[in-house]
């Protein structure tokens with residue numbers, strides 16, 4: 642069975658078809674990242690690239706670490722891995738749904 646836009650079964654109780662597309666694309670990005678994303682050395686921050694050294698680190702679900710003291714590192718890393726995943730998916734012909742940048 643194929644679910645098409647506008648069909649009652651395609652409606653999402655939370656936010657509709659566009660939200661479902663956005664969630665599916667976000668899941669696709671994350672799956673690509675988990676399978677193919679860069680693994681940083683445990684001694685290095687995946688956000689800013691500097692050594693963790695004596696700083697506190699936050700270990701992320703993908704196993705990489707970022708500096709804990711600054712929110713910038715985790716934000717930089719999030720932007721970075723999503724951009725890499727989006728570029729790889731684009732090369733495969735998979736682009737984000739309309740209105741979604743990443």
Ligand SMILES: [Zn+2]
Nearest residue numbers: 686689708714
């Ligand atoms: Zn950092």
